[in-house]
Amino acid sequence: MQGANLIGGQWVETGRWNEVRNPARTDEVVGRFAMGGAVEVDAAVAAARAAFPAWRAASPEVRADLLERVGLRLAHEADRLGALLTAEEGKTLAEAKGEVLRASRIFRFFAGEALRLSGEVLPSVRAGVEVQITREPLGVIGLITPWNFPIAIPAWKSAPALAFGNTVVIKPAAATPASAWELARILTDCGAPAGVFNLVMGSGAEVGNRLVEHPDVPAISFTGSVETGRRVAVRCAERNAKVQLEMGGKNPLIVLDDADLDVAVATAVNSAFFATGQRCTASSRIIVTPGIYDAFVARMLERVRTLRVGDPTDPAIEMGPVANEGQLAGNLRYVAIAAEEGAEVVGGQRIEALPQGLYQAPALFLGASNSMRVAREEIFGPCAAVIRADDFEQALGIANDTPFGLSAGICTTSLRHAAQFRIRAQAGMVMVNLPTAGVDYHVPFGGSKASSQGSREQGRYAAEFFTRVKTSYVAA
Ligand code: UN1
Numbered sequence: 222m223q224g225a226n227l228i229g230g231q232w233v234e235t236g237r238w239n240e241v242r243n244p245a246r247t248d249e250v251v252g253r254f255a256m257g258g259a260v261e262v263d264a265a266v267a268a269a270r271a272a273f274p275a276w277r278a279a280s281p282e283v284r285a286d287l288l289e290r291v292g293l294r295l296a297h298e299a300d301r302l303g304a305l306l307t308a309e310e311g312k313t314l315a316e317a318k319g320e321v322l323r324a325s326r327i328f329r330f331f332a333g334e335a336l337r338l339s340g341e342v343l344p345s346v347r348a349g350v351e352v353q354i355t356r357e358p359l360g361v362i363g364l365i366t367p368w369n370f371p372i373a374i375p376a377w378k379s380a381p382a383l384a385f386g387n388t389v390v391i392k393p394a395a396a397t398p399a400s401a402w403e404l405a406r407i408l409t410d411c412g413a414p415a416g417v418f419n420l421v422m423g424s425g426a427e428v429g430n431r432l433v434e435h436p437d438v439p440a441i442s443f444t445g446s447v448e449t450g451r452r453v454a455v456r457c458a459e460r461n462a463k464v465q466l467e468m469g470g471k472n473p474l475i476v477l478d479d480a481d482l483d484v485a486v487a488t489a490v491n492s493a494f495f496a497t498g499q500r501c502t503a504s505s506r507i508i509v510t511p512g513i514y515d516a517f518v519a520r521m522l523e524r525v526r527t528l529r530v531g532d533p534t535d536p537a538i539e540m541g542p543v544a545n546e547g548q549l550a551g552n553l554r555y556v557a558i559a560a561e562e563g564a565e566v567v568g569g570q571r572i573e574a575l576p577q578g579l580y581q582a583p584a585l586f587l588g589a590s591n592s593m594r595v596a597r598e599e600i601f602g603p604c605a606a607v608i609r610a611d612d613f614e615q616a617l618g619i620a621n622d623t624p625f626g627l628s629a630g631i632c633t634t635s636l637r638h639a640a641q642f643r644i645r646a647q648a649g650m651v652m653v654n655l656p657t658a659g660v661d662y663h664v665p666f667g668g669s670k671a672s673s674q675g676s677r678e679q680g681r682y683a684a685e686f687f688t689r690v691k692t693s694y695v696a697a
Pocket of ligand 1: 367369370444467499500501502503657658659660
């Protein structure tokens with residue numbers, strides 16, 4: 222497969238190619254994708270700017286129809302797109318197809334939202350004056366998306382942007398451009414007017430930086446690392462651009478004495494290891510109280526030993542490879558750090574029996590303390606620290622003692638503890654007897670502290686970022 226950039230409705234090659242390899246078989250090339258730079262970003266922004274007035278003025282039904290067609294097409298092609306996603310990112314086929322179907326649902330949800338964008342009418346404090354509050358699109362939105370959800374995150378940023386009348390320039394992660402390229406193709410096939418959706422692939426240093434600095438891009442929505450996100454925010458602040466950041470997590474999962482053990486083990490395994498732990502919502506700190514600690518750890522060790530890691534196209538496999546070399550090297554460094562810091566490390570080694578791919582055994586860091594680096598820094602791999610706590614209060618204190626605040630979970634059968642946790646957990650999303658990862662597409666997504674900045678993504682709350690409010694006073 223070979224993919225060019227999409228600029229103003231034209232497929233544009235650049236003469237530079239990025240070769241994407243399959244993390245399950247690193248000798249297999251998934252495809253070659255055009256490497257863009259500042260020139261392509263400028264052309265894409267100009268095209269998006271030119272397309273904006275007509276797209277904004279179009280009936281919301283026109284926008285809804287396009288999004289609906291894209292959503293249906295994604296579902297129709299889910300098998301093929303799922304296989305491609307597995308090939309470029311490494312998650313299992315079931316996870317990958319689920320992600321494509323999620324992208325499909327997101328487009329269909331925002332097709333409806335295009336028709337539902339509402340305002341308010343109030344009487345003025347002055348007699349004979351009416352006040353209207355309306356929402357307007359911003360213009361050209363720059364979207365920067367990560368490698369771990371190669372189609373869902375491009376969908377959940379671009380669908381609301383387009384639904385509310387904006388035009389888009391998207392830069393997908395250089396490691397996984399294939400799914401975003403397919404999304405661009407589908408949008409084109411489904412009749413997106415030229416320039417409404419533009420794709421510029423390439424590096425963060427060239428494409429990302431230019432997009433973030435471009436004077437004609439009034440808003441940037443970014444998902445990725447904390448370090449890059451902060452730089453994006455600073456640049457946007459300098460030129461007064463709106464910014465929305467979704468970054469890291471160090472999400473806690475509390476397991477209380479009164480938890481259902483089966484639920485707790487299934488929840489922890491899903492949260493920590495599915496999608497190879499490569500979700501900003503993954504649980505990487507499992508905080509366990511004394512009455513259940515031994516039984517829980519024994520069951521977790523059994524699951525970690527028997528978790529089926531391997532070829533993600535094999536339906537029996539539960540965990541695929543790590544997505545790329547850099548990530549695997551980082552994970553292995555953290556496994557070594559956990560041992561140096563005094564945790565008991567179980568698993569976490571590179572799987573020598575599967576040398577063709579970037580396979581790593583799931584890792585538990587037993588007897589970890591919350592001050593260890595592996596309990597404070599986001600690893601973004603199949604690694605979880607298991608931390609002992611005396612009781613609910615101490616567990617809650619540890620859960621909240623982190624620079625991050627994305628998602629927080631608890632396994633308990635106590636209504637009081639569940640309610641207390643929901644109220645006191647310092648996180649944007651709280652899960653009770655459910656994994657911290659794996660969220661719905663029709664409700665807000667986002668966190669607090671170092672995890673997020675700006676207004677929420679997803680659901681009808683997405684209108685907050687992708688529109689701006691206008692207040693009009695009319696003398697009657
Ligand atoms: C999920 O847990 O279902 O990059 C989604 C991420 C998040 C998305 C998580 N923005 O991992």
